[in-house]
Amino acid sequence: MTVPAYLALSIGPLLIGGLVGYMFGRRRARRAARRPAGPTVAELVQRIIHDARTGVVVMNRFGDVVLFNPTAADLGVVVNNRVDDRARKAAELVVETGEMAEVDLTPAEAVRGRQPAAIRAEIRPLGDGFAVIDAADESDAVRLEATRRDFVANVSHELKTPVGAMALLAEAVLDAAEDEEQVRRFGGKILREATRLGTLVTELIALSRLTGAEKLPELTTVDVDAVVREALGRATLTLEHSGVEIATDGPSGLLVDGDRTLLVTALSNLLENAVAYSSPGSPVSVSRRLFDGYVEIAVTDRGIGIADEHHERVFERFYRVDKARSRVTGGTGLGLAIVKHVAANHGGEVKLWSKPGTGSTFTLRIPARRVVNGDKVLARVPVSGTEIDGGAL
Template sequence: MTAWGYLVASIGVLLIGAGAFFAGRTTARRRADRPAGLTVADLMGMVVQSSHDGIAVLNGFGDVVLHNPRAEELGVVRNNRVDDRARRAAELARRDGGLVQVDLSPLEVKGRQPEAVHAEVRVLVENFVVVAASDESEAVRLEATRRDFVANVSHELKTPVGALALLAEAVLDAADDQEEVRRFSAKIMQEATRLGTLVTELIALSRLQGAEKLPVLDTVDVDVVVTEALGRSKLAAESADIEVTTDEPSGLRVEGDRTLLVTALSNLLDNAVAYSPPGSPVTVSRKLVDGFVEIAVTDRGIGIAEDQQTRVFERFYRVDKARSRATGGTGLGLAIVKHVAANHGGEVKLWSLPGTGSTFTLRIPAHPDRDAPTPDPAQQELAATPLGGEL
């Protein structure tokens, strides 16, 4: 029997039990030796009352004779009156005798209200009709996210693919001009590299997104992660005339995947370099705070406005689209950082001020090692203040 079948049976038992109770209440009163304890009807009533779905039973006049608290939370029942859409669906089910699907989503979503509520309506016994509603908000949001992702990917892939086609055509037209061929070939290589990076990051993000916390954790040396990430970003920093400095080795360790952590920190460094003016400094610091290892990347770049700070971790979102295009950015780097942190049971935090710079802090649970070093309090206080100023 399906969950719906059990639910209908439960409510049917309740109604039949209620009828039997009222019909035989006189007899019941005469029984002095009635056994104590819960009856089947009591148990069924508890099931309905505790159900995650909203349940409402209507009589032949459309009045609510039974409902659970969840029905009020989902907006199916308000002030002991059923939603007009559910009442019309009940009339249709009573007339045709079949199952009726009805959308009971709020017409105006306020606060933490469910965004999408779907219900099934069917006849129970005689003129009684049951409305069973469920919150489908999460499924609707996931579907919207999937559609946006597909649309964004299509748009992002079309740009380099279209550029490659145009550049290839230009090379054919300038086949006799070696200088032009070299120039267009260099641009083809640049677009091909960008396309390859985009595909690689899309694959990495698809593997990370929706994944649970990493099941197999290795002990990872934070100093090794920092060193490897600095190595990956060295060429880009030198090309932009930006000096990346770090604090002293910490000896800190975390539990996780070294490759993913290096990728996340590299993305933060690449962002810091890409959005900083030539000659400005970028710093990397690490510390232990409340059982978490914090790796902070600070730049003196363009900064991020407060209204954009919650969006920078979205896929394909760019603070400065022109600068991102010029540096070959894909708009996926920070999304990957967010998911790497989440998969490790941590988070990524942002402090930023337009015109001053930004500090991205990757927080990962520390390895449970009693011998882990305790950072100097003065160094902790200095590192906790982004950009050397107050928050």
């Protein structure tokens, strides 16, 4: 074989391969040019799964994890690339039957108060031996249902107590019909129980409106000093029987956007609470100030005080630090819960400082009335008929 022929046989395949590669490369380039810019469908699906709020796990027929998102790991459905045994067994059954299944994946530690408290999962077949697990954290729903059950049970108990007492007292009145003094005594007790029952129903309705879907009335400009005066007026009867005196600071001229009736109710509850837990002759004070864009109304007593472990729970419905004393004072256990929700519905909060043996201070904080002045938002604080700049909020 001559040298030219040898070179032709050696180089020829290389040239042909290069030409074919060039042609395929141009074809791929033309396809890429025609394809729209951006992620592919597969990439979009991957993103959706990755960012899903529920835990998503894809498994094959052998129980191996093919794909999962971070939420599945956060919920504990997948640990060290292994799926929860309960989910794996359910997935095997789903692949075998082709029917969807539901499984409870709540961790065993949840019974000891650890999080999350409840995980529910749906497992669906994907075909070709694959299954997808869709797990969600339903802890909030479980806690809400538990709260609802407790609330219904507490309401039933609280309503039964005065109703039962009124029935017994009515029987006593009938038995003592000839004794005018006894009839008067039992009649007074019936009146107190009826008043307590009416107060309880009224507060239940108020609390239901504050925590339910019913919208608050349209907010108006409310004079804080007028709220304090009206709340003090409501507490007059309580003060007459308690021997407690309430001291107040001078008029503040502060304004808030809110519902006057609800704000008066909240402050009245704080005052009645302070009086109820104060000994006769001890002082209770009410003060007002503008601080950090909020109007603060503080009610301070020198009563028995509240231990630290009860500070958060005193705002729960029907929670009582001293149940025996609450029965004596006639409290419903709803007053502070109403205060908390009134504050929240006004965009504010209620704070508590207390020390056993020293007393307590409950502070109702409501956003101050705002007016726009140029580029600044100012608190509107009328003083002696004029408005002054309350400072940028």
